[in-house]
Amino acid sequence: MLPAYTQEHRILPEPLFLEYPVAFFLAVWLANITLAAQSRRGF
Amino acid sequence: MNALKGKATSIKLFSLKSIQMRTFHLSWFAFFLCFFGWFGIAPLMAVVRDELDLTKSEIGNIIIASVAVTIIARLLIGWLCDKIGPRISYTLVLILGAIPVMFIGFSNSYESFLLFRLAIGVIGASFVITQYHTTMMFAPNVVGTANATTAGWGNLGGGVTQMVMPLIFAAFVGLGFLETQAWRMAMVVPGIAMIICGILYYFYTTDYPHGNKSDVKITADQKKKESVPFWKAAADIRVWALFVIYGACFGIELTINNIAAIYYHDYFQLDLATAGLIAGLFGLMNIFARTLGGYFGDKAGIRWGLSGRVWFLGAVILLEGLALMLFSQMTVLPLSIAAMIGFSLCVQMSEGATFSVVPFINKKAMGTVAGIVGAGGNAGAVAAGFLFKVESLSYPEALFIIGIVVAFASSLVLLVRFSPAMEKEAKAELDFLRTGEKVEKARAIAYETSKA
Numbered sequence: 001m002l003p004a005y006t007q008e009h010r011i012l013p014e015p016l017f018l019e020y021p022v023a024f025f026l027a028v029w030l031a032n033i034t035l036a037a038q039s040r041r042g043f
Numbered sequence: 044m045n046a047l048k049g050k051a052t053s054i055k056l057f058s059l060k061s062i063q064m065r066t067f068h069l070s071w072f073a074f075f076l077c078f079f080g081w082f083g084i085a086p087l088m089a090v091v092r093d094e095l096d097l098t099k100s101e102i103g104n105i106i107i108a109s110v111a112v113t114i115i116a117r118l119l120i121g122w123l124c125d126k127i128g129p130r131i132s133y134t135l136v137l138i139l140g141a142i143p144v145m146f147i148g149f150s151n152s153y154e155s156f157l158l159f160r161l162a163i164g165v166i167g168a169s170f171v172i173t174q175y176h177t178t179m180m181f182a183p184n185v186v187g188t189a190n191a192t193t194a195g196w197g198n199l200g201g202g203v204t205q206m207v208m209p210l211i212f213a214a215f216v217g218l219g220f221l222e223t224q225a226w227r228m229a230m231v232v233p234g235i236a237m238i239i240c241g242i243l244y245y246f247y248t249t250d251y252p253h254g255n256k257s258d259v260k261i262t263a264d265q266k267k268k269e270s271v272p273f274w275k276a277a278a279d280i281r282v283w284a285l286f287v288i289y290g291a292c293f294g295i296e297l298t299i300n301n302i303a304a305i306y307y308h309d310y311f312q313l314d315l316a317t318a319g320l321i322a323g324l325f326g327l328m329n330i331f332a333r334t335l336g337g338y339f340g341d342k343a344g345i346r347w348g349l350s351g352r353v354w355f356l357g358a359v360i361l362l363e364g365l366a367l368m369l370f371s372q373m374t375v376l377p378l379s380i381a382a383m384i385g386f387s388l389c390v391q392m393s394e395g396a397t398f399s400v401v402p403f404i405n406k407k408a409m410g411t412v413a414g415i416v417g418a419g420g421n422a423g424a425v426a427a428g429f430l431f432k433v434e435s436l437s438y439p440e441a442l443f444i445i446g447i448v449v450a451f452a453s454s455l456v457l458l459v460r461f462s463p464a465m466e467k468e469a470k471a472e473l474d475f476l477r478t479g480e481k482v483e484k485a486r487a488i489a490y491e492t493s494k495a
Binding site for chain 2: 029
C-alpha cells in the first residue's frame with residue numbers, strides 16, 4: 001500500500017520520459033544495422 | 044527533527060567555511076586518492092609482469108583478488124563507522140592503507156605481490172565512509188546529490204591514475220632508475236599523498252555537523268535504543284535488493300573499466316593508445332553523470348516521496364540494461380562510442396540513484412547498510428569477471444548477457460518499499476526543511492531591510 005500522498009502516482013511518474021531514451025536506443029540500433037549492412041561489417 | 048540538526052540543506056561548492064563543505068571536499072578527495080592508490084599498480088602491470096614473470100592466469104587472480112577483498116572490507120567498515128565514527132575510520136583507512144601501497148615494491152614473487160595486492164584492495168572500503176560521512180552532513184533534500192558527487196569525483200581517481208602513474212614511472216626512469224626500481228618508487232607517491240590526506244582528514248573534519256562521536260554524551264539506555272546490531276540491519280530484504288542493484292551498476296562499471304580498452308583493440312582493430320583513450324571516456328563521465336543520478340533521485344524524492352526515489356532508480360537501471368545490450372551489438376565505431384557514452388551515463392546515474400535511496404533504509408544502521416550495498420558493487424564486478432573468463436563466450440555475447448541480467452535486476456526495486464510511517468517521516472523532514480529555508484530567507488530579507 002503506497003502512502004496517501006503518492007496515491008495519484010501509482011504508475012511510473014510521467015516526467016521520467018522513459019520513451020525518449022528507448023527511442024534513441026532504437027534509432028542507434030537501426031543506424032548500426034543500416035551502416036553495417038552497407039559496409040558489410042560485423043564481428 | 045533532531046536528526047536534521049546542523050545538516051546542510053544546500054551544496055555551496057566554492058565554500059570551505061562550513062564543516063559540512065569541508066567534509067564534502069575532503070571526503071571526495073580522500074576517496075579520489077584511495078582510488079588512485081587502489082588502481083595505481085594497474086597501468087604498471089606490464090612492467091611487473093615482465094619482472095616477476097607472471098602468467099595470464101596469475102594476473103587474472105591478482106585482478107580478482109584486488110576487487111574481491113573489498114567486499115569483506117566494505118562490510119566491516121560500515122559497522123566500524125557506526126561504532127567509532129567516520130572521521131577516525133577514514134584516517135585509519137588512509138594511513139594504514141598507504142602502507143601496502145608504498146611497500147608493494149618489496150614484493151619479489153607472485154605470492155608476495157598477491158598478498159600486497161590483497162591488502163591494497165582493503166582501501167576500496169573508503170567508499171562506504173565517504174557515503175556515510177556525506178549522509179551525516181547533508182539534509183534529505185540534497186543528500187543524494189552530495190553522495191553521488193563525492194562518490195563520482197572519487198571514482199575519477201581510477202581514471203586519472205591510469206594516466207598519471209605511467210608519467211610518475213617515466214619520471215623515475217628519467218632520474219636514472221632502472222624500470223625494475225622505477226615502478227617500486229612510483230608506488231610510494233600515492234602512499235605519501237594518502238598519509239597527508241589522512242592527517243588533514245583527522246584535523247579538518249568532524250563526525251557530525253555538531254561535533255565528534257566522542258563529544259556526544261549518551262546514556263547507556265540511549266545507546267541501546269540508537270544502535271542496531273549488524274545482523275538486524277542485514278536481515279532487511281531491501282538491503283540485499285540494493286546489494287544486487289548496486290552490483291548491477293557499480294559492478295558493471297568496474298568490469299567495463301577493465302575490458303573496454305581490450306574490447307576496442309580486439310573488435311575494432313584500434314591501436315592500444317586510441318582504444319585506451321575511448322575507454323577513458325567511459326570513466327570521465329563520472330565528473331557529472333553520477334551527480335545527475337543523485338540529483339534526479341532527490342528531485343523525485345521531493346516530488347513523490349521515498350517511493351519516487353525508488354521508481355527513478357528502477358527506471359534508470361532498466362535503461363542501463365537496455366543500453367548495455369545496445370552497446371554490445373554495435374559494430375560501427377562512432378555508433379559504438381555513442382552507445383558506450385549513453386550506457387556510461389545510465390550506469391553512473393544508477394549508482395547515484397542507488398545512494399539516494401540508501402540513506403533512508405535504516406537511519407540507525409547507516410554504516411552497515413551502506414557497507415552491505417557498497418560491497419554489492421564489488422560482488423557484481425567479481426561475478427561479471429568470471430563471465431569474461433569463459434573461453435566459449437565472445438566479449439559482445441558476454442556483454443549482451445550482462446545487459447539482460449541488469450534489465451531483470453531492475454525489477455528488484457519492487458522489493459524496496461517503505462512503510463507509510465517512513466514516508467510520512469520523510470515528508471515531514473522535507474516540510475521542516477522547507478519552512479526552515481523560508482524562515483532563513485525571511486530573516487535575511489529583514490536583515491537587509493534593516494541595514495537599508
